[in-house]
Amino acid sequence: MKFVSLKMRNWRSFHGEHEIVFSVDPERPVTLLLGPNGAGKTALLNAFTWAIYGEFTEGFDHTDRLVNLGASEIDPSAETFVEVRLQHESDEYSVRRSTNASRQVTSDYDLVVTRNGERAVEADIHRILPEPLKDLFFFPAETFSTANVLKGDRGGEGAAFDVGRAIRSLLSGDIYEHASDDIRDAKKSSTLKVPSGGQGQEAVNLARHKYEQAEANLDAVTERKDILPQLLLKAKTLAAKAKSEADRYDPNEIKKWSDKNTRLTKLVTDAEQIVVRADALYVDLSRGSHSHMAQFVCESAIRRLDLAETAGLMPPRIHESVLEKSLETGCCALCRTPLDDQTKDRVQKLRDRVGDAQIAVRGLEARTTLKQFLERRGTEADRLREEVEKLAVELKLDPPPKEASIKILASVVRSCITVSSSLHRQAKQDLDDFVTESKFERPEIGESPIELYINAQDRVNAISDELTGIHVKFDELKKIHDDALKNLEEKSGQSVEHMQKTKALKILTDAKGYFDAARQGLNEFGREDFERAINETYNDLIAKPYVVKVDSGFGIRVKLTEGGATVPLSQSEKVLLLIAFLGAIARLAPHYEEIAREGQQLAMTGNVETSKRTGFPVVLDAPTSPLDEEYEVDVVQALPKLLPQIIVPVSAKSVAVWEAIADKVGKAYVMELTSNQTSNRTVTWGGKDHTYSINHPEVSSARTRIALLG
Template sequence: MRILRLKLKNFRQFYGECELKFLSDDTSRITVIHGENGSGKTSLLNAFKWVLYGKTDFDTGEQTILNELALSEIAPGAVTELSLELEFEHEGSTYSVHRKQEFKRTREALEAEPIGKSVPTLSWIDERGKYETAKNPANRINQLIPEQMHSYFFFNGERIEKLANVSASGEIRDAIKTLMGLEIIDRASDHLGRLVIKDLSKEASETASDDYRNLLEKSERINAQVDQRKLERDTATKSSKGFQTELDAINASYEQIADVKAKAEQRRSLETERSTIESELEALSQTRMQLVSQTGALAFLSDSMTSVSNMLEECRKKGELPYKIRRTFIDDLLHDAECICGTKLQEGSAARAALEGYRDQATGEDLESAFTDAVSNLRAMPRERNRLYGQLSTWSAKENDYNKRRKAISEELDEISSSLGSSDIEDVKRLEERRKELTRLQAEEQMKIVIANEAIEQLNEELSKIRKEIEKVQSKSQKEDLARQKLEFAEACKSLIDSLHEALAEETRHHLSTKVNDTFQSILRKDFYAEIDRDYTLRIFKDVPGVGKQPVSEKSTGENQVISLSFIASLVNLAKERNKAKTTFFKGGVYPLIMDSPFGALDREYREKIAQHIPDLADQVIIFASNSQWSREVDEKCRPFIGKEYSLVYHAPKSKGREEDTSYVKRTDGPEYTKIEEGYLGH
């Protein structure tokens, strides 16, 4: 996909008709749109989302997307419209997406209500010059760029660091599933489990013996409970995400209020740190469980090690283990029929009989090897046990430090919440009350998810036991046997599909993790490395001398932003690879990256590093940046690759003490609006 043009009419700050044209080729793949805060950079980012999907990320949803100046020009009761048109090229065809929304002005000052839903249309001219229109535009658009993936291609750079939080693991897993087209496999598994197996189970029970029928009915009841628990889990997950969206909006509102901005930013930083600590504690617990399961027995083998060592030593002194003569040596003498002293070993001779007697006492290679291994392992066990104790002690101390820091963070967060809750600013007090309520509700939903997962695990264990019992029940007739075979075949197919799902997801996770690390290490100035772990969490590690791989617990906002950006760049790259591969499932695609404020939380060196890599992130990159973010270093790195450049000139209402104009801000007597001017107006 290559974006060619975006036309706006009365959308948010953009009054009347405005147009942006984009240039993208091998040398000019970057478009930069400059603008100060409030000029409409985020509105333009949302314009892409609205024209494609009819949705935005604004706190007020789609209720305030109509331009105020356009609204002021019509009388109460009159109707006006806003519209967006996006033109892009994809696999040789040129597409045009158009979406409009009519509004009716109410009697209230500068307020309007939408008339019906927004109406999208999609048309295209294919590579042969044939013009076509889509009967189902939404479905066709979703095939071109899946809605689940759009947030990775059109994103707010100041918010992407949240991908580095543990809570984002579900988003990363969903992105991998979409990228691999695993929804198709999910649907196949669901169809088999919910319909086919259910019908075949009913058919089998009709011809079955009482024992077999009872087991099938029990299995059906448990499967129904599993489905119910999964539904509860999915509902709770959806609710939790909804609460998180509202929490993010409240946090963003805080950061717009000057009097509490510092506290809000401090709280965001503390919550990120707490989330990281909880992730590290979970990882520490898993690693410790793995070590204990592998070597925990060493803690209880002190007496046994001593006893076995003494027994082996006694056997060694007696010459029993290992025996002084090897069996293979005697076999060679018997084969040659001659002793090393020259005595002939004829069949039936006393000398041969004596040697054959020694052969029965001699040590075999397997026994001697086992003896050597046992002695070697016994000598190593005390050392390994001490190492186990040392590692457990180190982890316990680390866990204690984490818990202390987590407690301190919770206390700091309580103080901030108390301070905001007692603020003299009524809006702040109201926001904090709502935030507390949302936090409580989200915690309840998270607990529901945990309970549902535990219940599903227990129910699956019961199902496994029932399947083993079913295998023991003998068929009573040929008809019953056929019905059972069909059911078992369907269950085997579902199991195979589920295994395929896991294998493809794991393969993609590993491949994507390698790409993320390559990008991450090329940008970061520290000797760290990144990976997507088995829980689909973005994590940063370092090698500690004498200890080995250790997680980085206190990541800066910049490091979180770098690893999140590395993940997004890797997604874009992997989608491009899959587009070339023309796979059976999701065919991938060549997607642009549209980034709002990608340099916001970074210091000068990080900005320069990321700017250096931006041309390599995607075939087309569109950047929205303020002057403070578009530093000299960033400009120097990106300038050779810039094909188009625009400046957003914000016309702000006049206010007392703020009458002066700048290159990017002009004063007006009416409602605010923004004009798009081609070129860069400079700092």
């Protein structure tokens, strides 16, 4: 899919009618729009989202004032419209949304969608660009500064993007969710309600009551589990906005609180990792115990084979055929000397002791294999001793002796587990105490932004903790529900009606389990594809020995390729990761759309290979604004390699950096700003000066004109 053009009239600062034709050349994928502050770069981004979704990006203000103020002053009934044309496979679509000065206040608008010139519906556009992609493919400048896709040290920190939902929407995975919801509603219908038994049916009544209670409890926790990711997403967005406000209010105080929170949280994370290391070491030692016992058997076998070799039996010093011929002829087969009786007896005994040559060779091979096993076992034992010693020293415990046995190593590791678990409990308690002590009463409007941020972050942490624990609670209630249904089925055996309804409930429960598992499977397979794709896009942007890891909740961590240690990223590196994050989703989009069209979601997801040649377009508003000069150059040079179409509104302050990739810019425009609040400026592109902003004392409402740079 590619955007062909965007046409608009009287849209925000854009007075009159304007059209932008985008570059569709994959060799020159960048469409660049240079504009000063106030010219409408964010308004241009929202022209896309309003036309396609009827919505706006987070933080876009005055959504009830879409018609250009100058146009509405001239004509109170002035209309605004935005029309986006896009090419998808062999079809061309157009979506046009319009309103006027009076209707914009109530969000009233007209919508016209066409496909190949014939009337279509909004759903046709949303099948190509599902609504969950809005915040991923149309990215405002301020989000580059506040968004953080990294998974924080606490579960509540990280990306304010629902990647799982975006992936499910691309794969049409909502059908599984809808099917599961429909089955849940069907199970509640009066038709399947097991009636109360009469006299003598107390056991059935009790079983029915327990099942209905278990069903209600499971439904409640399921609904909560399904809604928590959205609540967390909203809480993260509010916390990011609150932090931005708090930083502007008193950066020192909020940094002080954040630093302590980060330090205590890191202590919890470090303690958790040590506990995991200790547990893993204990498992490794347990698995290696059998090889420890086998060591003595192997050493004994090697000694016996060595004795056989010393005795000349393996391999034999005299081949068995020589001895047999000597006995047969009565003469030495080598020197032809006749053998007397005593010599014949000695030759016969030697023949009896010499093994078959093939068996001797196998004996040598067996000894080599046994020695190799002991060598590998020794290497593994040395590694375990080194790891145990390192962990013990880290926990300030006495390390094991240099040649410690498996039994002694296991004893030391058990001590490490005890100490590390205690440290983890203490670190968690310290963090919980700090969070509790730093809680404020819910502030009234107008109170300290710092208090607002702390409360917002507490909300994020609380929802994250609930989300972590609710999966365990769900599993417990699911088992209680299944046991209650089984009990009801057994108790209903005496009534045909009871038995039929409980069997129907059992069938529906199994079907719901299938659809729930299918939805979870899509998430996991999508995670695998996303992890592979984001590593490719991140490597395209930053040449460092890093690997990106994505967990089951689509939380992201950046680690060293060797050693696996988590890498603390600078703000510039976080922006690069964010761009890689967006690029990964855009590269997956066309593949997932094809998989959904073919109905192969569960068969093909998880094995998708992405490339720079395929991907949906993205609109990035000033993506390099938070970057320092070094990373700005790297990102600008890497962006053309990210996707086959990228639309970038930026200011002209770094025009030289962008002109360095002029051969990758298929279309370039300037957003000329006219206002009594700006100055007269020009921008140089392609060796020519172009009007950038104009000071006009009679123009109080900013006016922007789009001009092609050629």
